[in-house]
Amino acid sequence: KNQVEQSPQSLIILEGKNCTLQCNYTVSPFSNLRWYKQDTGRGPVSLTIMTFSENTKSNGRYTATLDADTKQSSLHITASQLSDSASYICVVIGNTGGFKTIFGAGTRLFVKA
Amino acid sequence: NAGVTQTPKFQVLKTGQSMTLQCAQDMNHNSMYWYRQDPGMGLRLIYYSASEGTTDKGEVPNGYNVSRLNKREFSLRLESAAPSQTSVYFCASRNRDRGSGNNEKLFFGSGTQLSVL
Numbered sequence: 001k002n003q004v005e006q007s008p009q010s011l012i013i014l015e016g017k018n019c020t021l022q023c024n025y026t027v028s029p030f031s032n033l034r035w036y037k038q039d040t041g042r043g044p045v046s047l048t049i050m051t052f053s054e055n056t057k058s059n060g061r062y063t064a065t066l067d068a069d070t071k072q073s074s075l076h077i078t079a080s081q082l083s084d085s086a087s088y089i090c091v092v093i094g095n096t097g098g099f100k101t102i103f104g105a106g107t108r109l110f111v112k113a
Numbered sequence: 114n115a116g117v118t119q120t121p122k123f124q125v126l127k128t129g130q131s132m133t134l135q136c137a138q139d140m141n142h143n144s145m146y147w148y149r150q151d152p153g154m155g156l157r158l159i160y161y162s163a164s165e166g167t168t169d170k171g172e173v174p175n176g177y178n179v180s181r182l183n184k185r186e187f188s189l190r191l192e193s194a195a196p197s198q199t200s201v202y203f204c205a206s207r208n209r210d211r212g213s214g215n216n217e218k219l220f221f222g223s224g225t226q227l228s229v230l
Contacts, residue, residue: 041223042221043117043205044221045221049218101219102155
Protein backbone atom coordinates (compact mmCIF):
# COMPACT_ATOMS: atom_id res chain seq x y z
CA LYS A 1 0.00 0.00 0.00
CA ASN A 2 1.43 3.43 -1.01
CA GLN A 3 2.01 5.51 2.08
CA VAL A 4 2.85 8.66 0.09
CA GLU A 5 0.49 9.62 -2.73
CA GLN A 6 1.17 12.53 -5.08
CA SER A 7 -1.16 14.28 -7.47
CA PRO A 8 -1.42 15.02 -10.26
CA GLN A 9 0.81 12.44 -11.96
CA SER A 10 1.74 15.01 -14.58
CA LEU A 11 0.97 18.64 -15.29
CA ILE A 12 1.52 21.00 -18.21
CA ILE A 13 1.50 24.76 -17.63
CA LEU A 14 2.53 27.85 -19.54
CA GLU A 15 5.63 29.76 -18.56
CA GLY A 16 4.84 32.46 -16.01
CA LYS A 17 1.82 30.65 -14.55
CA ASN A 18 1.56 29.29 -11.00
CA CYS A 19 0.87 25.70 -10.02
CA THR A 20 0.34 23.59 -6.91
CA LEU A 21 1.40 20.00 -6.43
CA GLN A 22 -0.19 17.80 -3.77
CA CYS A 23 1.16 15.15 -1.42
CA ASN A 24 -0.98 13.02 0.91
CA TYR A 25 0.64 10.60 3.30
CA THR A 26 -0.42 7.98 5.81
CA VAL A 27 3.00 7.52 7.41
CA SER A 28 2.70 7.61 11.18
CA PRO A 29 4.32 8.59 13.43
CA PHE A 30 5.59 11.43 11.29
CA SER A 31 9.06 12.93 11.65
CA ASN A 32 9.52 15.28 8.70
CA LEU A 33 8.68 15.79 5.01
CA ARG A 34 10.89 16.92 2.18
CA TRP A 35 10.23 18.01 -1.39
CA TYR A 36 12.88 17.07 -3.96
CA LYS A 37 13.26 18.27 -7.55
CA GLN A 38 14.54 15.75 -10.10
CA ASP A 39 15.67 17.02 -13.50
CA THR A 40 15.64 14.54 -16.39
CA GLY A 41 18.67 12.27 -16.24
CA ARG A 42 19.74 13.55 -12.81
CA GLY A 43 19.32 12.55 -9.21
CA PRO A 44 16.80 14.29 -6.91
CA VAL A 45 17.85 17.50 -5.16
CA SER A 46 16.25 18.69 -1.92
CA LEU A 47 14.13 21.86 -2.15
CA THR A 48 12.77 22.15 1.36
CA ILE A 49 12.07 20.30 4.61
CA MET A 50 8.94 20.55 6.76
CA THR A 51 8.94 19.39 10.37
CA PHE A 52 5.86 18.65 12.45
CA SER A 53 5.55 22.16 13.85
CA GLU A 54 5.95 24.02 10.54
CA ASN A 55 3.03 25.09 8.36
CA THR A 56 4.73 27.03 5.57
CA LYS A 57 8.25 27.36 4.25
CA SER A 58 9.51 29.20 1.18
CA ASN A 59 12.58 28.71 -0.98
CA GLY A 60 12.58 31.38 -3.67
CA ARG A 61 9.60 30.76 -5.95
CA TYR A 62 8.81 27.48 -4.19
CA THR A 63 6.50 27.46 -1.15
CA ALA A 64 5.74 24.27 0.72
CA THR A 65 2.85 23.87 3.16
CA LEU A 66 2.13 21.15 5.68
CA ASP A 67 -1.04 20.19 7.53
CA ALA A 68 0.04 17.47 9.94
CA ASP A 69 -3.55 16.95 11.13
CA THR A 70 -4.86 16.00 7.68
CA LYS A 71 -1.49 14.56 6.61
CA GLN A 72 -1.28 16.74 3.52
CA SER A 73 1.49 18.82 2.00
CA SER A 74 1.60 21.00 -1.07
CA LEU A 75 4.31 22.60 -3.16
CA HIS A 76 3.35 25.87 -4.83
CA ILE A 77 5.48 27.19 -7.69
CA THR A 78 5.08 30.87 -8.51
CA ALA A 79 5.79 32.49 -11.89
CA SER A 80 7.00 29.24 -13.44
CA GLN A 81 10.09 29.12 -15.63
CA LEU A 82 11.14 26.64 -18.30
CA SER A 83 13.81 25.37 -15.89
CA ASP A 84 11.05 24.27 -13.49
CA SER A 85 10.27 21.39 -15.86
CA ALA A 86 11.15 18.37 -13.75
CA SER A 87 9.71 15.71 -11.46
CA TYR A 88 8.85 16.81 -7.94
CA ILE A 89 9.05 14.11 -5.31
CA CYS A 90 7.47 14.18 -1.86
CA VAL A 91 9.46 12.23 0.73
CA VAL A 92 8.18 11.44 4.20
CA ILE A 93 10.33 10.31 7.11
CA GLY A 94 8.41 8.13 9.56
CA ASN A 95 9.53 7.12 13.01
CA THR A 96 8.27 3.57 13.37
CA GLY A 97 10.79 2.05 15.72
CA GLY A 98 13.54 3.31 13.45
CA PHE A 99 13.45 6.10 10.94
CA LYS A 100 12.13 5.09 7.52
CA THR A 101 12.25 7.20 4.35
CA ILE A 102 9.26 6.76 2.02
CA PHE A 103 9.20 8.28 -1.46
CA GLY A 104 6.18 9.33 -3.46
CA ALA A 105 6.08 8.48 -7.17
CA GLY A 106 6.44 12.15 -8.09
CA THR A 107 4.60 14.71 -10.21
CA ARG A 108 6.04 15.36 -13.66
CA LEU A 109 5.80 19.09 -14.45
CA PHE A 110 6.17 20.42 -17.99
CA VAL A 111 6.50 24.20 -18.41
CA LYS A 112 5.85 25.37 -21.97
CA ALA A 113 6.95 28.62 -23.56
CA ASN B 114 33.36 19.04 -4.37
CA ALA B 115 31.96 16.53 -6.85
CA GLY B 116 29.30 15.32 -4.38
CA VAL B 117 28.14 11.78 -5.21
CA THR B 118 29.69 10.18 -8.28
CA GLN B 119 28.24 7.05 -9.89
CA THR B 120 29.64 4.92 -12.67
CA PRO B 121 28.72 3.80 -15.23
CA LYS B 122 25.95 6.09 -16.46
CA PHE B 123 24.47 3.48 -18.82
CA GLN B 124 24.80 -0.29 -18.99
CA VAL B 125 23.20 -3.08 -21.00
CA LEU B 126 23.51 -6.64 -19.73
CA LYS B 127 22.33 -10.02 -20.88
CA THR B 128 20.37 -12.19 -18.46
CA GLY B 129 22.78 -14.00 -16.15
CA GLN B 130 25.66 -11.56 -16.52
CA SER B 131 27.14 -9.87 -13.48
CA MET B 132 28.28 -6.32 -12.88
CA THR B 133 29.17 -3.85 -10.15
CA LEU B 134 27.86 -0.31 -9.89
CA GLN B 135 30.34 2.06 -8.28
CA CYS B 136 29.55 4.99 -6.01
CA ALA B 137 31.80 7.46 -4.23
CA GLN B 138 31.09 10.58 -2.16
CA ASP B 139 33.50 13.31 -1.13
CA MET B 140 31.37 14.97 1.58
CA ASN B 141 32.61 12.81 4.47
CA HIS B 142 29.10 11.45 5.01
CA ASN B 143 28.53 8.53 7.34
CA SER B 144 25.52 6.95 5.62
CA MET B 145 25.23 5.72 2.05
CA TYR B 146 22.30 4.19 0.17
CA TRP B 147 21.38 2.39 -3.03
CA TYR B 148 17.92 2.98 -4.53
CA ARG B 149 16.17 1.85 -7.67
CA GLN B 150 13.64 4.01 -9.52
CA ASP B 151 10.99 2.41 -11.70
CA PRO B 152 8.25 4.17 -13.72
CA GLY B 153 5.20 5.12 -11.68
CA MET B 154 6.83 4.15 -8.38
CA GLY B 155 8.72 5.96 -5.68
CA LEU B 156 12.39 5.23 -5.14
CA ARG B 157 12.86 1.96 -3.31
CA LEU B 158 15.75 1.21 -0.98
CA ILE B 159 17.89 -1.77 -1.96
CA TYR B 160 20.66 -1.65 0.66
CA TYR B 161 22.17 0.94 2.93
CA SER B 162 25.24 1.46 5.06
CA ALA B 163 24.70 3.52 8.19
CA SER B 164 28.42 3.83 8.78
CA GLU B 165 31.69 2.45 7.53
CA GLY B 166 31.86 -1.27 8.17
CA THR B 167 28.10 -1.90 8.31
CA THR B 168 25.52 -2.77 5.67
CA ASP B 169 21.83 -3.61 5.95
CA LYS B 170 19.04 -4.75 3.67
CA GLY B 171 16.43 -2.32 2.53
CA GLU B 172 13.02 -2.88 0.99
CA VAL B 173 14.10 -4.80 -2.16
CA PRO B 174 17.48 -6.50 -1.54
CA ASN B 175 16.95 -9.79 -3.42
CA GLY B 176 19.42 -10.30 -6.27
CA TYR B 177 21.85 -7.67 -5.00
CA ASN B 178 24.91 -7.46 -2.80
CA VAL B 179 26.80 -4.44 -1.51
CA SER B 180 30.23 -3.54 -0.18
CA ARG B 181 31.12 -0.50 1.89
CA LEU B 182 34.73 -0.40 0.81
CA ASN B 183 35.63 2.60 2.98
CA LYS B 184 33.89 5.76 4.17
CA ARG B 185 33.82 7.19 0.62
CA GLU B 186 32.81 4.19 -1.48
CA PHE B 187 29.72 1.97 -1.58
CA SER B 188 29.29 -0.49 -4.44
CA LEU B 189 26.27 -2.49 -5.61
CA ARG B 190 26.70 -5.86 -7.29
CA LEU B 191 24.31 -7.86 -9.43
CA GLU B 192 25.59 -11.43 -9.43
CA SER B 193 23.21 -12.81 -12.07
CA ALA B 194 21.21 -10.07 -13.74
CA ALA B 195 17.52 -10.60 -14.51
CA PRO B 196 15.16 -8.55 -16.71
CA SER B 197 13.29 -7.51 -13.53
CA GLN B 198 16.41 -5.60 -12.52
CA THR B 199 16.06 -3.24 -15.47
CA SER B 200 15.82 0.12 -13.72
CA VAL B 201 17.57 3.36 -12.91
CA TYR B 202 19.85 3.00 -9.91
CA PHE B 203 20.73 5.88 -7.62
CA CYS B 204 23.38 6.07 -4.96
CA ALA B 205 22.86 8.60 -2.17
CA SER B 206 24.60 9.75 0.97
CA ARG B 207 23.89 11.86 4.02
CA ASN B 208 25.34 12.81 7.36
CA ARG B 209 23.29 10.89 9.83
CA ASP B 210 22.03 13.24 12.55
CA ARG B 211 21.15 11.05 15.49
CA GLY B 212 19.64 13.85 17.50
CA SER B 213 17.09 15.27 15.07
CA GLY B 214 15.21 12.36 13.63
CA ASN B 215 16.98 11.93 10.31
CA ASN B 216 16.43 15.55 9.28
CA GLU B 217 19.55 15.49 7.14
CA LYS B 218 18.85 15.62 3.42
CA LEU B 219 19.98 12.99 0.97
CA PHE B 220 22.51 13.85 -1.73
CA PHE B 221 22.05 11.77 -4.88
CA GLY B 222 24.31 10.77 -7.72
CA SER B 223 23.18 11.16 -11.34
CA GLY B 224 22.06 7.56 -11.67
CA THR B 225 22.88 4.46 -13.69
CA GLN B 226 20.39 3.38 -16.34
CA LEU B 227 20.57 -0.42 -16.49
CA SER B 228 18.86 -2.60 -19.08
CA VAL B 229 18.86 -6.38 -18.74
CA LEU B 230 17.90 -8.22 -21.92
